[in-house]
Amino acid sequence: MSQQISTFTVQENATKYEILGVDPRATQDELHVAYRRLALLHHPDRHPEEEREVAGQIFARIASSYATLSDPEKRREYDLALSRNEDYRETVENENLISLAEILAGIGAYEHMFSEDSLGKISKDLDSIVQNNLIGELGEEIVDAWALPSAPSGEKHRGTFSEGAVVLTNLRILLPYIFSWEEKKGNVRTKYKGAGMPVLLLPTLDRIEVVVEKRIKRRQFLDFHFKGGPIRVSPRRTNLSKLLLVAQLWGILIEARQEDAKLVELRWALWRPWLTGLIVLAVLFIGAGVVGLFGDGIVENMADLSDFFRRWALLQWTAIGIAAISGRRLMRWVFAYSAFDLAESLRSLPDTKSAKTPE
Amino acid sequence: MPPSVLWPFPWWTAAAAVLLLMFSPWLIAIVRIRRRNRRIEKLGITLRDSGISVGQDLFAIGEEQNVMVVSGTRLAIADVKNWHIVQNLTWAQTATLKIYHNNLNHIEFRLVMDSGAQTRKLRTYSIAGFGRLFIQSTREGKPVEYVQS
Numbered sequence: 001m002s003q004q005i006s007t008f009t010v011q012e013n014a015t016k017y018e019i020l021g022v023d024p025r026a027t028q029d030e031l032h033v034a035y036r037r038l039a040l041l042h043h044p045d046r047h048p049e050e051e052r053e054v055a056g057q058i059f060a061r062i063a064s065s066y067a068t069l070s071d072p073e074k075r076r077e078y079d080l081a082l083s084r085n086e087d088y089r090e091t092v093e094n095e096n097l098i099s100l101a102e103i104l105a106g107i108g109a110y111e112h113m114f115s116e117d118s119l120g121k122i123s124k125d126l127d128s129i130v131q132n133n134l135i136g137e138l139g140e141e142i143v144d145a146w147a148l149p150s151a152p153s154g155e156k157h158r159g160t161f162s163e164g165a166v167v168l169t170n171l172r173i174l175l176p177y178i179f180s181w182e183e184k185k186g187n188v189r190t191k192y193k194g195a196g197m198p199v200l201l202l203p204t205l206d207r208i209e210v211v212v213e214k215r216i217k218r219r220q221f222l223d224f225h226f227k228g229g230p231i232r233v234s235p236r237r238t239n240l241s242k243l244l245l246v247a248q249l250w251g252i253l254i255e256a257r258q259e260d261a262k263l264v265e266l267r268w269a270l271w272r273p274w275l276t277g278l279i280v281l282a283v284l285f286i287g288a289g290v291v292g293l294f295g296d297g298i299v300e301n302m303a304d305l306s307d308f309f310r311r312w313a314l315l316q317w318t319a320i321g322i323a324a325i326s327g328r329r330l331m332r333w334v335f336a337y338s339a340f341d342l343a344e345s346l347r348s349l350p351d352t353k354s355a356k357t358p359e
Numbered sequence: 360m361p362p363s364v365l366w367p368f369p370w371w372t373a374a375a376a377v378l379l380l381m382f383s384p385w386l387i388a389i390v391r392i393r394r395r396n397r398r399i400e401k402l403g404i405t406l407r408d409s410g411i412s413v414g415q416d417l418f419a420i421g422e423e424q425n426v427m428v429v430s431g432t433r434l435a436i437a438d439v440k441n442w443h444i445v446q447n448l449t450w451a452q453t454a455t456l457k458i459y460h461n462n463l464n465h466i467e468f469r470l471v472m473d474s475g476a477q478t479r480k481l482r483t484y485s486i487a488g489f490g491r492l493f494i495q496s497t498r499e500g501k502p503v504e505y506v507q508s
Binding site for chain 1: 363364365366370373374376377378380381382383384385387388389391392395396399400402403404406407411413417418419426428430437439458460461462463464465466468484485486487488489490491493494497500503505
């Protein structure tokens with residue numbers, strides 16, 4: 001299980017805006033998201049004993065910055081002092097007494113999107129791994145879950161991958177997966193099951209990249225970028241609207257990218273059905289030949305076999321079947337890659353303003 | 360040699376049938392796409408004349424009947440089955456982005472105006488496109504309403 005915590009250094013002379021990592025024109029909502037994110041990362045309760053002192057100092061500066069900037073009157077005074085290059089003096093009390101639960105209190109506003117049945121699509125084994133790992137005292141709740149066809153990138157496991165899921169909560173992204181392997185001792189074969197669960201703390205994510213590959217047989221990847229490098233998963237679901245909502249909650253940047261594969265999909269339309277058809281036909285041919293030559297099957301020698309194929313026009317009908325499938329795919333390919341969307345159409349319009357300008 | 364039971368015609372007729380089956384859908388698609396693209400172009404001209412500017416931030420979202428075109432502060436909803444602009448609005452007129460939760464693969468959403476009126480429901484399979492709309496709506500400071508069905 002891996003858990004990533006970003007390192008954070010605060011310059012001595014950093015402004016309160018710099019400490020919170022926001023623009024001086026940031027709205028109250030942006031300040032709140034930035035504070036929630038940093039406070040969860042640097043709250044002393046989340047750190048081991050040896051790091052607690054440093055974390056406490058950083059947390060105090062974060063809390064002090066938020067206390068000033070979230071109060072419009074204090075913010076105005078602070079901005080004025082900043083513009084005049086003056087020192088701004090203040091007293092902030094009891095920063096360390098703010099509990100994690102208080103910091104996360106605003107998250108309750110999103111509870112309408114938590115879904116009790118969202119885990120219905122993943123197995124009981126994965127469900128129990130997730131339920132046992134939820135941080136109840138911080139109010140962690142499941143928001144959505146999507147099945148995974150393969151283990152998250154970079155995860156090494158024994159044997160074969162059995163099942164996995166992306167479980168989105170209001171605090172973390174859990175990536176539970178189960179794998180299995182067999183061991184043989186003498187005449188005894190034993191099957192084993194193992195589980196892994198990389199965990200990404202949402203405030204540590206720099207950005208989430210949604211990559212959609214191809215237009216007909218769409219494949220979607222999610223790249224979670226954090227300081228330890230990206231983790232890529234390929235969820236089966238494409239409706240990821242809850243991910244956008246949770247990203248907004250933590251102020252995580254979302255990027256989306258469509259990657260076309262024109263030639264690959266043309267090959268899928270034209271070449272793949274014929275290849276599959278030929279393989280099926282070859283198997284049929286060999287199968288019928290074997291049955292006919294070595295047993296009392298429908299044909300008894302090669303001449304009979306070719307006669308059988310000719311009599312029932314198997315080649316013709318197979319070719320017609322394949323052509324029908326291929327033709328349909330070709331139609332989908334033309335629609336997918338030649339249809340304008342409205343934005344493209346607008347971009348391709350001639351510039352009427354410059355055309356009408358008199359000389 | 361007795362004729363084939365299921366294909367009693369010369370071999371080249373089978374080859375012709377194969378070519379016909381392969382390329383007639385392709386031809387149909389080309390003709391339909393050209394007609395569609397011509398209509399889309401006309402709709403594009405109407406949209407441009409209605410004030411949608413062609414910039415870097417221009418994008419369209421929505422499959423099937425209703426398509427939303429977003430450019431800067433302007434939004435338009437076009438009906439691409441009946442080829443007309445349904446609504447033309449600005450971000451300032453909108454109040455909320457309403458997302459409908461379903462357990463299907465597509466995303467359904469609509470915009471709610473300050474007056475309480477709503478745009479048509481739009482449907483998309485593209486999380487990439489919806490992501491852009493979501494990001495822009497967040498930048499414009501519009502809250503998100505999530506409807507769990």
